[in-house]
Amino acid sequence: MTDTLPARRAEPIDAIAEQLLTTQSPQRPQLTPAFDLQIDGRTLVGRVGQTILEVCRDNGVEVPTLCYEPKLPGFGACRMCVVEVEGEDSPPISCSRDAQPGMVVQTQTPRLRQVRKTNLELIFSDHNAYCLPPCQNKCPSHIDIPGFLKANTEGSFIESARIFKRTIPFPSILGRVCPAPCEEHCRRDEVEEAIAIRDTHRYAGDQVLKAQAAGMKAPVPFEVQPASGKRAAVIGSGPAGMAAAYYLAIAGHEVTVFERDPAPGGMLRYGIPQYRLPKVEVLEAEYQGAWDLGVKLVSNAELGRDFTVSDLQNQGFDAVCVAIGCYDTNKLGIPGEDAEGVLEGLEYLRIATLGLPYPGHEGTRVVVVGGGFTSMDCSRTSIRQGAKEVTLVYRRDMKDMPAANEVHEMIEEGARAIFQAAPTRVATDANNKVVGMEFQRMVAGAPDASGRRRPEPLAGSEFIIECDRVLLAIGQGPDLRWTARGSEGVGANKQRRLAADAVTFSTGRPGVFGTGDVRTGAATVVQAVAEGRRAAYAMDAYLKGMDLEAIRTRQTLAEPQPEFLSIVPYTSEVKEPRLRLKAMPAEVRNKSYIEYEMPYTQQEAMAESGRCLQCTCEAIGYCDLRRQGIEYGTTLKTLEPSRTGTSFRSVSENRFTGTNHDYIRDDSHAFILREPSRCIDCGRCANVCKEVVGAACYDFMRTGFDTLVTTPLDMSLNTTPCVSCGRCAETCPTGALMPKPRVLEKFQVDESRCILCGICVDACPYDALRHGPDFELAHDSRQEPAIDLLAISAMDRDTEMTYVRRERDWLTRAQADGRGIPAERLLPMLPAGAIGAPARPTNGESRPQGGGHSGHLHAK
């Protein structure tokens, strides 16, 4: 010791500092002796003092845990990390058992999985909280439904539409034509009736359209990225193509849309009648949002007729998206199908939706074959065009109809419907003109791949419906004749659809993508939009030069899993019936092309949105409980038909049901949100808060079934010694403790009022304030920032005044010493009189020397 001291003194000061820093830096963990043990049949290396769990984690063996906090010794509350050790009767928990040399450990036996599964089921039986809401899960585009409903409830409809546009750019269009699969799965159904999700976003979208009419720009869901310099071509301006174009434009690419018809819209314009979707007020107005982003349109240009894929690529388009939809109506394959008067439903609608009467339709007797939305549109348009008699025939039962919810409206308007009958032939006269159609009764057989029961013919049950015109609406397929020449590499698959990957949307030809109906076959508008959006993400990745195979996982994970956990049912909600849209009387609307459903009033839209149970969880992406629930199969894969028979409701598959706790959400704290109903009593927050932070805000309170990890007397975190460090929220495996979502605000530092105390830097729990080039806080007592948070609240304007006084005294002294004060040293708020004449700065004057002054601020 005595020898080294003088030598140290002789060292340059930097070396001492370095030595000091080195000795104070965190010590590397000492490696303890190693030994071998067997885990799941593999020989692994463990170290003395390690638990079995630590050995597993070090070697990449997955052992589920909920209560394990790596900073602390094993706790052993969740019983998820149980493992089997050879020679022991009951399975120990691996987080609290030291690994021993030669141990033989099994981590995934049926017995362990059974124990873990039971544990999870027990947790879920008292887990009064929800993961992803089923509505969002079942929406093909996974709209944040609770999010926009919440915005609606608050009356911020533009924000609501913006949330909507994050996944679907067209809230008003979808608000009219979407079959709303979300509503079939709404959990409000467990209370009384599903929420009118579609009608509420229709209202929000309409508010945007109204604002647009008044000159405002449509809200854009994300910040538009700077121009990438890449060009993308989208072929087809239907819902899939336009969704792709919209998100590609936001991503900063130059997008051109090619449309074979004179006006954009595809099936939205030429397949859906005016009375369901007004073309000018809604379709064109909502498409304006895309044109505003700089999307260009080339109309009257058809793929295969006017250009080929090669042409586009030769013209410098870096990526091409084929979204041309399905326009080839399927054939029945029965005698007489080519007779005069047998029309393709789409061909008929194409004329009719333009507002033109189809030649010779008035006064005819029409039979419509099919049960989809096209058949519904054909029937209802025929009524409006003055057909004498309209009959819809569908081969399955009404509940199997894709468009089941429109049937009643159609019947009200004057059509009739016949179910469970399939066409067998078209009756014609000598001139090959339709005089009737023969059908055969069907009975329900065994369920097919779609879960619907396959209709089987009943022999001898044939009957004839007399008619003058037959409209076929039995589905469509894509027209792929263009693939032959100039588009090599792009082809059809076995189902006669465009062959493109379901995740990356890439076709056989590099840079060419296929999306929408042309890939999936005729589907709903919302499915097409979802396809378009996901294709846009894939194309964006391609345009940025990423490997499409590498983004496959990212693309898959971005879409929520189609499963949700079986959880406790709703029991105590107040019943509030659904507000339904009022429709025009059937006898008025069946002659009119005006939209027949009356929109909500603002109050109605807000009230209906307010019925949402907000059964969503902010922790959805990082909840360990959910992940393990999915892994251990405590998820709900089946739904049962609801009471009404037309929809499905969730059922609990949990073996255990019983009383469950319903705790109150505590959002009294500024940064930490507590949702005790999501707490699984793992104790991680309590242990971390006590052992790591030292504050001990939480602990196990009460006993038995009512045990809850909470604050003493369930008081607000504000009343505990909480230091807002956020470690509890960080360690929480579920969403019981979360950093509070904050409204984005911009803050400004008023330098004239800043007293340079540095408290903001020290107190900031997220290290958001620190030394940087633009903002510098100098403080000559930074070694010991003894911040007394309680004292801060007592500090008031006094401090400010004290500081002004001290600054003035210092100035007086400096003047007395004859030192000149540079102007930037003076605080602007210092009263002008205090500065005085001698303070005028002179060049070359010496800067004030040290001492007594607490700090200074440079704003550059």
Added chain:
Amino acid sequence: MAILQGPASWPSILLARASVAGAATDIEAAEGAGAWTAWRQAAASLTPEQVIRLVSTSGLRGRGGSGHPTGAKWQACAAWPSAIRYVVANGFEADPGAQLDRTLMETDPHAVLEGVVLAAYAVRATTAIIAVNSRYTTAIERLRAAITAAESKGYLGANAMSTGSELWVEVRELAGSFVLGEETVLLRALEDRRAQPDQRPPYPTELGLWGEPTVVNNVETLAAVPWIVANGSSAYAAIGAHAAPGTTLIQLSGAIRNPGIVEVPLGTTLREVLDGVGGGPTGTFKAALVGGPSGGFLPVEALDTPLGFGELSAAGAILGSGTVVVADQTTCLVDLSALLTRYLNDEACGKTIPCRIGTRRLAELGQGFCTGRSRPSDAALVASLSADIQDAALCGLERTAVNPLLTGMRYFGQEFADHIDRGSCPAGVCQPIRVASVAH
């Protein structure tokens, strides 16, 4: 609670001084009846290792319910390298219906204290703690008086019995729930920490009170040690059953003619105890709840089970707290087992999920049987859930909390079936069952 006199052939070890006047309060009277001779003998002529060997060869096993060999426990603690060791005597008596430890501590505090001292000497501990239920004020008072008296005699203190080492004994009052019967919970409570169990191993003999090796013994176990030291291990091993020799205290209550506490040699059958000392049931014998709230129900056919750790465990019960509650024909086993399960759930510390939620679901399933709201699959569900709870159990409470329902269903399956399938309660206890089943 009355102390019953067993047949003359049953030796009196634990309650030997119960009839000696003044032995509970006066050290002279106690010494006159043989107290402290073992400690004097051991301090003078036995090494700590010899004491451990004596206890080991006597075959003494833990009376707290576990039946762990006491000598092996001491040996493990003494062998664990540490400068500090503790001895904790568990006189908490978690079972609210039991009065055994209380009776022992009140009638013969010197036997308990001498056992504690011998244990501390054997494992070279300088501090011993007697943890007593805070409701047992008389026992606490007498134990403290005994400690003062023993210190003044030089049996304890800075140079206890001239052995050259310190030895201090302290009485700690504890208040808490049923789960304090678990040794790791008791230790956490003594440390003023959250009263929740930890996984064993590491056993307290390695990682006990304040992280030091600790012997945790029931006061009844320790009270037998002076007799063993004074009379030799073979004399003790000759008493009762071969696998678990010695005597134990049994408390008889419920529908029995002579309720009270009796000292019984292990290996005696339940029938001998109930019909002999107990004088037989007051009504028609239906079941005996053996081992406290988390014990098991034994039917009349199982009454020939000898009192012993392995034998009772095989029959579905435990020696547990040493209580035997007799139920007659007016008791509904379905109702009682559901009630006990619910009690155990309420007393749980809430740490582990199978215990906190699992035993609650068991209690609810049991309650469902009583009220006629059960599904046909519920009986199987009880069995499967119980197996999973036992499999992943962290502590004794959790492991034994399934006993009432399991033994009820095992021995009184017909009564459960009557409730589940026919909606009737043969004992006439579950009254709403018919109404509920009709309404259902």
